[in-house]
Amino acid sequence: MSIEVTGVSKRFGDFVALQDVSVSIPSGQLTALLGPSGGGKSTLLRIIAGLEYADAGTVGIEGLDATALPARKRGVGFVFQHYAAFKHLTVRRNIAFGLEIRKRPKDEIRRRVDELLALVHLEQFAERLPAQLSGGQRQRMALARALAVEPKVLLLDEPFGALDAKVRKELREWLRRLHDEVHVTTVFVTHDQEEALEVADEIVVVNEGRVEQIGTPDQLYDEPANDFVMRFLGPVTQLGDLLVRPHDVALSPGADDPDAVAGRVARVVRVGFEVRVEVSTGEQVVLATLTRTEFLRLGVGVGATVSVRVVPGAPVVAVPGSVVRSGLEVPAR
Amino acid sequence: MGRGRGPGRWVARAIVTAYLVLLVAWPLWLVAQHTIADGLDGLRGIVDDPDVVHALRLTVVVAVVSVVLNTVFGVGISLLVVRYAFPGKRLLNALLDVPLSVSPIVVGLALVLVYGGRSGWFGPALESAGLQVIFSTPGIILATTFVALPLVIREVVPVLEEIGTEQEQAAQSLGATAAQTFRRITLPAIRWGVTYGVVLSLARSLGEFGAVKVVSGNVLGETRTATLVVEEKYLNFDQGGAYATAFLLALVAVACIVVVSIIRPKEGPR
Numbered sequence: 362m363s364i365e366v367t368g369v370s371k372r373f374g375d376f377v378a379l380q381d382v383s384v385s386i387p388s389g390q391l392t393a394l395l396g397p398s399g400g401g402k403s404t405l406l407r408i409i410a411g412l413e414y415a416d417a418g419t420v421g422i423e424g425l426d427a428t429a430l431p432a433r434k435r436g437v438g439f440v441f442q443h444y445a446a447f448k449h450l451t452v453r454r455n456i457a458f459g460l461e462i463r464k465r466p467k468d469e470i471r472r473r474v475d476e477l478l479a480l481v482h483l484e485q486f487a488e489r490l491p492a493q494l495s496g497g498q499r500q501r502m503a504l505a506r507a508l509a510v511e512p513k514v515l516l517l518d519e520p521f522g523a524l525d526a527k528v529r530k531e532l533r534e535w536l537r538r539l540h541d542e543v544h545v546t547t548v549f550v551t552h553d554q555e556e557a558l559e560v561a562d563e564i565v566v567v568n569e570g571r572v573e574q575i576g577t578p579d580q581l582y583d584e585p586a587n588d589f590v591m592r593f594l595g596p597v598t599q600l601g602d603l604l605v606r607p608h609d610v611a612l613s614p615g616a617d618d619p620d621a622v623a624g625r626v627a628r629v630v631r632v633g634f635e636v637r638v639e640v641s642t643g644e645q646v647v648l649a650t651l652t653r654t655e656f657l658r659l660g661v662g663v664g665a666t667v668s669v670r671v672v673p674g675a676p677v678v679a680v681p682g683s684v685v686r687s688g689l690e691v692p693a694r
Numbered sequence: 695m696g697r698g699r700g701p702g703r704w705v706a707r708a709i710v711t712a713y714l715v716l717l718v719a720w721p722l723w724l725v726a727q728h729t730i731a732d733g734l735d736g737l738r739g740i741v742d743d744p745d746v747v748h749a750l751r752l753t754v755v756v757a758v759v760s761v762v763l764n765t766v767f768g769v770g771i772s773l774l775v776v777r778y779a780f781p782g783k784r785l786l787n788a789l790l791d792v793p794l795s796v797s798p799i800v801v802g803l804a805l806v807l808v809y810g811g812r813s814g815w816f817g818p819a820l821e822s823a824g825l826q827v828i829f830s831t832p833g834i835i836l837a838t839t840f841v842a843l844p845l846v847i848r849e850v851v852p853v854l855e856e857i858g859t860e861q862e863q864a865a866q867s868l869g870a871t872a873a874q875t876f877r878r879i880t881l882p883a884i885r886w887g888v889t890y891g892v893v894l895s896l897a898r899s900l901g902e903f904g905a906v907k908v909v910s911g912n913v914l915g916e917t918r919t920a921t922l923v924v925e926e927k928y929l930n931f932d933q934g935g936a937y938a939t940a941f942l943l944a945l946v947a948v949a950c951i952v953v954v955s956i957i958r959p960k961e962g963p964r
Binding site: 431445506 | 874883
């Protein structure tokens with residue numbers, strides 16, 4: 362294990378940011394801290410980096426107790442959402458900063474910076490100031506700057522949060538490839554489930570100061586630990602007392618399926634290849650997403666009677682506070 | 695204001711310009727005109743007068759020392775106020791404006807009460823240790839520093855607030871100590887705020903009159919500063935000398951501000 366967080370708690374005044382959080386982050390992997398804003402994930406990352414100190418608990422980095430170490434002795438690289446570029450220094454000097462602090466010989470610094478410039482594709486921008494770069498370029502510079510000191514772990518706090526959607530998508534694919542090349546243990550914070558699912562080897566879901574679930578993207582999607590994780594990782598709809606993904610809801614024409622709930626098609630919306638069908642079962646409205654082909658094969662329109670059921674084997678989670686009943690017990694109308 | 699169009703804008707500009715000309719530019723110009731009206735005799739007269747030369751030198755020494763003090767403490771206090779939360783911070787903030795709001799003559803009297811050689815709080819103790827404050831150069835420096843205290847702080851604080859702490863945190867995570875972070879990151883980021891604060895402090899220090907008059911004792915050739923020379927000459931009907939000295943003082947102050955506004959980079963997009 363590369364990063365070992367044990368029993369960490371942190372308050373800001375009355376606000377509890379983290380509550381007895383324990384996480385182990387494996388070496389060499391790309392791990393996402395995923396959760397809604399204000400859930401404590403950035404605070405956790407900053408505590409690992411030493412930019413914030415925990416009220417209780419310990420932080421270990423590569424087997425070393427780092428709980429009381431200042432940031433500069435932890436051997437971590439940190440990338441900020443808003444780049445934190447040194448505005449008065451050129452791209453080259455920004456990247457060289459950590460090496461200059463360590464008083465490395467000049468030609469070694471030059472060689473290393475050239476390598477990093479090539480790695481982040483900023484060779485032709487070496488002598489520019491950060492103000493002359495785009496957001497994506499600045500963030501790549503910040504990444505090179507953090508990698509220059511060969512950190513034991515690389516921490517990224519919402520690294521693509523300030524960029525527009527297109528650049529964000531490009532950069533996260535690039536980060537994945539970079540990680541496959543460099544293999545440094547990397548932890549990044551995000552509130553974007555798609556980003557986490559796409560990029561991370563492992564995801565830690567953090568909410569209201571606690572860890573909700575830790576697992577691979579597949580585990581989280583297929584075996585959500587609770588309704589929060591289920592809701593946060595993708596769209597959900599409710600059938601009876603069960604939460605289910607709309608694409609795991611199957612429809613069949615007529616009301617004669619004994620294992621299903623009968624309902625009436627209330628609305629049909631087509632968005633590109635996908636068709637969203639809202640079915641009113643009387644007491645609730647269930648959303649089903651079908652492909653265009655599936656919908657055409659179903660051959661129903663608004664007002665038609667259909668049977669609604671969950672696809673066998675699909676992940677479902679009980680709505681909290683309810684006694685789980687099978688769909689059969691919901692009165693069919 | 696006509697939203698930047700029509701005659702309203704021109705009227706507004708004319709009013710502002712007239713206001714500044716009547717209040718600032720024209721009076722200053724008249725001082726210059728009076729000084730050079732009779733050729734350069736007035737200027738030559740004061741440069742040849744050893745007492746005036748001494749006063750000018752004293753003023754420069756006092757101004758330089760108090761600017762150095764105010765810069766060092768001003769940057770320190772600014773960092774304290776912006777970067778740290780502590781009880782009494784609001785009170786400290788309010789206190790920092792006191793030197794701007796209290797009349798300099800009150801400042802002078804207050805300093806006499808504390809450092810006066812015969813009856814002040816510290817005065818007698820300092821005097822027996824061989825350091826005379828009031829009626830001597832240290833007192834003049836003290837009064838000048840007090841009066842110009844907020845100028846660096848008021849320039850640096852907004853810059854510090856704007857740059858935030860992320861660059862400093864980035865430097866620390868890259869291995870920089872607090873001192874390295876300050877020298878390599880913070881100081882370059884606030885350098886224009888500091889420069890402008892220094893210039894304002896210098897101009898203010900050169901021109902301080904009220905507080906200095908009380909604490910200096912105004913001894914000819916010893917503790918008489920340039921502004922006191924101006925008053926003395928003016929009261930003694932030596933208008934030429936008064937205007938010439940005033941002209942020198944104003945010239946240095948205006949030159950400082952002009953130089954800085956020329957070399958200060960334009961506020962670019964961030």
